[in-house]
Amino acid sequence: MTVDLERAAPAAPPAPPRRESRIWLVATAVTAVTVLLIVYPLGRTVLGVFGIGADSTVGRIGEVLTSGETWRLALNTVIAVSVGSVVALMIGAVFAWINERTDARMGFAARMLPLMPMFVPSIASAIGWVFLASPKAGVLNGWLRDVGGWFGLEMVEGPLNIYSWPGLIFAYVLFLTPYAYLTISSGLQSLDPALEEASRDAGAGALATFRRITLPSLRPALGASVLVTVTMGVAIFSIPLVIGTPADIDVLPVRIVHMMTHSYPGDIGGALGLSLLVVAAVGGCWLVQRRMLAANAHATITGRSSAEAAVTLGRWKWVARSAMLLFLLLTSVLPLAGLVLVSLQGFWSAEVRWGHLTFDNYRYLVDNELVWAGLRNSLVLAVVCASVAMAVGVLVTLVLARRRGRVASTVDAIVKVPSTLTHIVVALSFIVAFAGPPFDLAGTYLLLAMAYVVLYVPQATFYATAAYHQVGPQLSEASAVSGAGDGTTVRRILLPLMAPGLIAGWSLVFVLMTGDITASSMLAGTHTPVVGFVILDMWTAAGYPKLAALGVLMTLVSSAVVLLVMTLRDKLLVVR
Amino acid sequence: MSTQLLDQDGAPLTDAEHGVRVAGLRMVFRDQNRNEVVALQDVDLEVAAGEFCVLLGPSGCGKTTLLRCIAGLETPTDGSITIEGTPAVAEGRVLLEPQRRPVGMVFQSYALWPHLTVAQNVAYPLTTGPRRERPAKSEVRERVAAVLEAMRIPQLADRRIGQLSGGQQQRVALARAVAAGNRVVLFDEPLSNIDAKVREDLRVELKTMQKELGFTAIYVTHDQVEALDLADKVVVLDHGRIVQTGTPGEVYFRPSTRHVADFIGTSNLIAGVTRDVDDDRVSVDSALGMLDAPGDGVPGEPAVVVSRAHDWWIEPTDEAPRPGWEGVLTSLRLLGAYTEYVVSVGATELRIWDRHHRWAEAGMRVRVGTDLDAAWVVRDDG
Numbered sequence: 039m040t041v042d043l044e045r046a047a048p049a050a051p052p053a054p055p056r057r058e059s060r061i062w063l064v065a066t067a068v069t070a071v072t073v074l075l076i077v078y079p080l081g082r083t084v085l086g087v088f089g090i091g092a093d094s095t096v097g098r099i100g101e102v103l104t105s106g107e108t109w110r111l112a113l114n115t116v117i118a119v120s121v122g123s124v125v126a127l128m129i130g131a132v133f134a135w136i137n138e139r140t141d142a143r144m145g146f147a148a149r150m151l152p153l154m155p156m157f158v159p160s161i162a163s164a165i166g167w168v169f170l171a172s173p174k175a176g177v178l179n180g181w182l183r184d185v186g187g188w189f190g191l192e193m194v195e196g197p198l199n200i201y202s203w204p205g206l207i208f209a210y211v212l213f214l215t216p217y218a219y220l221t222i223s224s225g226l227q228s229l230d231p232a233l234e235e236a237s238r239d240a241g242a243g244a245l246a247t248f249r250r251i252t253l254p255s256l257r258p259a260l261g262a263s264v265l266v267t268v269t270m271g272v273a274i275f276s277i278p279l280v281i282g283t284p285a286d287i288d289v290l291p292v293r294i295v296h297m298m299t300h301s302y303p304g305d306i307g308g309a310l311g312l313s314l315l316v317v318a319a320v321g322g323c324w325l326v327q328r329r330m331l332a333a334n335a336h337a338t339i340t341g342r343s344s345a346e347a348a349v350t351l352g353r354w355k356w357v358a359r360s361a362m363l364l365f366l367l368l369t370s371v372l373p374l375a376g377l378v379l380v381s382l383q384g385f386w387s388a389e390v391r392w393g394h395l396t397f398d399n400y401r402y403l404v405d406n407e408l409v410w411a412g413l414r415n416s417l418v419l420a421v422v423c424a425s426v427a428m429a430v431g432v433l434v435t436l437v438l439a440r441r442r443g444r445v446a447s448t449v450d451a452i453v454k455v456p457s458t459l460t461h462i463v464v465a466l467s468f469i470v471a472f473a474g475p476p477f478d479l480a481g482t483y484l485l486l487a488m489a490y491v492v493l494y495v496p497q498a499t500f501y502a503t504a505a506y507h508q509v510g511p512q513l514s515e516a517s518a519v520s521g522a523g524d525g526t527t528v529r530r531i532l533l534p535l536m537a538p539g540l541i542a543g544w545s546l547v548f549v550l551m552t553g554d555i556t557a558s559s560m561l562a563g564t565h566t567p568v569v570g571f572v573i574l575d576m577w578t579a580a581g582y583p584k585l586a587a588l589g590v591l592m593t594l595v596s597s598a599v600v601l602l603v604m605t606l607r608d609k610l611l612v613v614r
Numbered sequence: 615m616s617t618q619l620l621d622q623d624g625a626p627l628t629d630a631e632h633g634v635r636v637a638g639l640r641m642v643f644r645d646q647n648r649n650e651v652v653a654l655q656d657v658d659l660e661v662a663a664g665e666f667c668v669l670l671g672p673s674g675c676g677k678t679t680l681l682r683c684i685a686g687l688e689t690p691t692d693g694s695i696t697i698e699g700t701p702a703v704a705e706g707r708v709l710l711e712p713q714r715r716p717v718g719m720v721f722q723s724y725a726l727w728p729h730l731t732v733a734q735n736v737a738y739p740l741t742t743g744p745r746r747e748r749p750a751k752s753e754v755r756e757r758v759a760a761v762l763e764a765m766r767i768p769q770l771a772d773r774r775i776g777q778l779s780g781g782q783q784q785r786v787a788l789a790r791a792v793a794a795g796n797r798v799v800l801f802d803e804p805l806s807n808i809d810a811k812v813r814e815d816l817r818v819e820l821k822t823m824q825k826e827l828g829f830t831a832i833y834v835t836h837d838q839v840e841a842l843d844l845a846d847k848v849v850v851l852d853h854g855r856i857v858q859t860g861t862p863g864e865v866y867f868r869p870s871t872r873h874v875a876d877f878i879g880t881s882n883l884i885a886g887v888t889r890d891v892d893d894d895r896v897s898v899d900s901a902l903g904m905l906d907a908p909g910d911g912v913p914g915e916p917a918v919v920v921s922r923a924h925d926w927w928i929e930p931t932d933e934a935p936r937p938g939w940e941g942v943l944t945s946l947r948l949l950g951a952y953t954e955y956v957v958s959v960g961a962t963e964l965r966i967w968d969r970h971h972r973w974a975e976a977g978m979r980v981r982v983g984t985d986l987d988a989a990w991v992v993r994d995d996g
């Protein structure tokens with residue numbers, strides 16, 4: 039047998055000088071632009087806060103920070119966020135433990151819980167709960183009163199009241215729990231169950247083990263989830279706007295947006311003053327988390343959780359499972375049902391008139407130019423910006439994977455800034471930096487698009503990095519040894535293998551962008567409408583059923599995209 | 615059957631033009647605490663064209679690092695590497711990136727691409743060069759078919775990587791490494807994930823294919839049987855240094871140091887002091903008395919007599935005595951083809967591989983002995 043392989047033997051050429059592959063030029067340039075887009079607006083804002091430069095805001099900030107009103111807002115925010123976070127942490131921890139460590143584990147719940155915010159945008163969920171549980175016209179209240187009537191209890195309003203402190207905190211808990219669940223369950227996944235088994239073998243009960251062994255060793259994960267829930271909590275704008283404002287409970291983010299949008303020009307100084315408090319809250323949490331991490335630096339054990347390690351819950355198994363299903367019901371099915379019911383009626387009332395259901399409200403959405411334009415713009419912007427953000431995420435990941443050292447870790451930290459510093463602050467800094475001269479981008483799609491990309495670059499980078507690390511270095515090395523340049527390796531090996539992770543990341547970013555309220559409320563306008571802007575506009579102006587119809591539409595789009603992408607990804611994975 | 619190495623113009627390459635030459639290679643890593651980890655030092659290595667060179671050594675001795683330096687996946691701190699006559703690294707400066715070295719590599723994990731079929735994996739190296747130099751599609755197809763044929767796996771062409779057994783993946787990885795006509799192929803423990811029986815078959819095949827295709831092989835393993843079986847040349851590494859280079863026979867029967875002897879094969883290392891050196895025969899004063907065996911030694915220096923476990927015999931004390939030692943059989947293990955007896959002679963513990971004896975029982979007194987002409991004396995470096 040003769041094998042004809044010799045011919046290809048390349049005669050050794052005199053080695054020409056090395057040159058960087060083009061992909062590194064592109065990646066470095068894109069990373070630099072991204073860093074600039076994050077640092078420049080924030081830098082300019084900070085300078086303004088300190089009274090340097092054209093946009094000095096010192097006077098107004100001082101005024102705001104010394105007013106009693108501000109401290110009332112701050113107190114409201116602290117109460118809502120801290121109570122909401124603590125309850126969300128407890129529920130999230132218990133659910134994570136059930137799914138990771140006990141025989142009550144439900145694959146369905148484990149998969150769905152962290153995804154809830156992606157299926158139902160927070161604004162839609164908040165409005166849905168208003169329809170269900172507002173004291174007079176709440177649909178759920180109507181039914182409860184009917185049931186009460188059979189037992190001789192006559193009520194004109196209630197028994198539920200979403201427009202109250204408990205109602206507001208309830209909504210915060212629903213919103214924050216999935217995030218708490220996600221961080222704690224991944225903490226549990228990387229914790230060796232052998233520790234807990236040892237405790238149980240030593241005679242401690244399941245609950246005692248959870249309290250004495252599991253919880254303490256979970257401190258880093260708990261610290262991380264405190265940081266996440268507080269960051270999300272102090273920045274969330276839709277829930278307190280929809281539920282808090284009618285209840286006369288004002289919080290910081292609502293007032294910040296209000297200051298920017300309810301006067302022309304916006305009260306930037308006032309908004310910045312309040313933002314300082316938000317940043318202070320996040321910074322404080324960050325310090326707490328650092329301390330929790332440091333105290334525990336050597337106690338973390340990584341291992342694989344095994345199926346045999348499951349704690350048997352006995353009769354409690356069904357309680358646990360029901361609790362998780364109830365939670366899923368409360369976060370998705372019920373608010374969506376509220377929205378659907380109201381959207382199919384001529385006007386909103388506690389009595390559902392089943393004979394008079396109508397699609398008029400949906401027809402209105404299609405016919406109304408602003409709504410239609412908002413929907414279209416949101417979809418287009420989200421498709422474009424999610425793709426750009428993912429591309430940036432991939433390139434940043436490549437740069438960070440190749441270069442180590444101080445520059446790389448600085449870039450890494452800067453890229454995370456938009457999510458750590460909260461969206462409301464970053465969006466504000468975009469107005470400070472780009473709305474006026476010399477850029478004059480106020481009221482343009484470009485400003486909106488830039489903000490969307492920058493705000494969601496942290497998530498995009500997170501997903502891209504996770505996808506990159508799943509591929510493993512040897513597959514790229516094998517490509518290099520096979521004669522491929524870095525660009526070819528990225529195009530033909532890395533990207534196809536990262537695809538499932540990138541698709542998942544894209545869909546998350548897409549959904550977050552279409553559901554974005556914070557940046558949209560401040561950066562969009564009647565000439566550049568997006569869904570987030572339109573829904574807020576309708577909240578104050580149009581009738582409730584029309585608002586409900588828009589909420590349903592938003593939820594359908596998000597859910598459809600997430601489901602589609604999830605099946606697509608599973609298909610891709612099966613092909614392997 | 616034979617293939618000859620030709621250069622582009624069809625003229626045979628001279629020896630100096632191919633093979634791999636490594637000189638003064640040094641590789642220093644830094645761990646998380648910025649401490650220096652010296653993975654390789656003073657490594658000089660010459661592998662001739664068509665030679666099968668095995669790098670052998672205990673875990674962590676720097677085998678993988680050396681291989682990765684040759685492939686270009688690691689940049690050495692200092693030293694030079696010449697591949698097929700082209701300098702790839704000079705004084706720690708990279709002159710050729712991995713993609714421009716005429717080198718193929720078979721990774722321990724195979725590193726086959728799961729999103730491509732077997733044929734696409736093998737075709738990949740043929741389609742990565744500059745566009746002008748790429749072979750035509752039909753030519754690529756022919757070459758892939760020829761290589762898969764050579765690896766005896768033409769039927770797998772359209773399979774996905776996930777649907778292959780470990781042995782099949784190993785063949786695909788080799789096919790990919792040689793597809794572009796690389797003159798040098800590097801192997802990093804390619805058989806360690808495969809079960810023992812298949813491993814033996816693959817070893818035979820690998821050696822056949824290497825001779826058939828005529829490439830230069832540098833093969834990393836920590837399995838001495840594999841090394842002795844495959845190699846034309848064995849290079850023993852320890853703590854980042856080369857401690858011995860030689861044919862399998864030299865390394866096995868004439869180890870250069872106690873470390874090498876200890877690492878390759880199962881031996882009794884009997885320590886003592888060299889008394890006398892006479893014409894390649896060394897007398898060592900040891901716990902077992904004066905031992906007279908071939909080897910190297912300097913009078914007055916510590917030395918070790920290396921005597922292979924299978925060169926020893928064991929018998930009951932009541933038989934007609936042969937010259938040897940009396941001791942106590944402390945334990946015995948049946949290991950299949952032979953039995954391992956552990957015998958204490960005074961304070962010296964001996965491991966003896968002999969056939970299974972019915973009479974043997976732990977605790978009994980036995981006579982043991984060996985042919986010292988088969989032993990080898992080395993200096994005591996540990």
Ligand SMILES: Nc1ncnc2c1ncn2[C@@H]1O[C@H](COP(=O)(O)OP(=O)(O)OP(=O)(O)O)[C@@H](O)[C@H]1O
Nearest residue numbers: 643644645651653672673674675676677678679836
């Ligand atoms: N990237 C790295 N950073 C720091 N130290 C490293 C790195 N790579 C290897 N080392 C160290 O260099 C030494 C040699 O490693 P190498 O992987 O070459 O060993 P090896 O002989 O291949 O071992 P094994 O048989 O276990 O694969 C080891 O001490 C290892 O810890």
Ligand SMILES: [Mg+2]
Nearest residue numbers: 677678679802
């Ligand atoms: Mg190795």
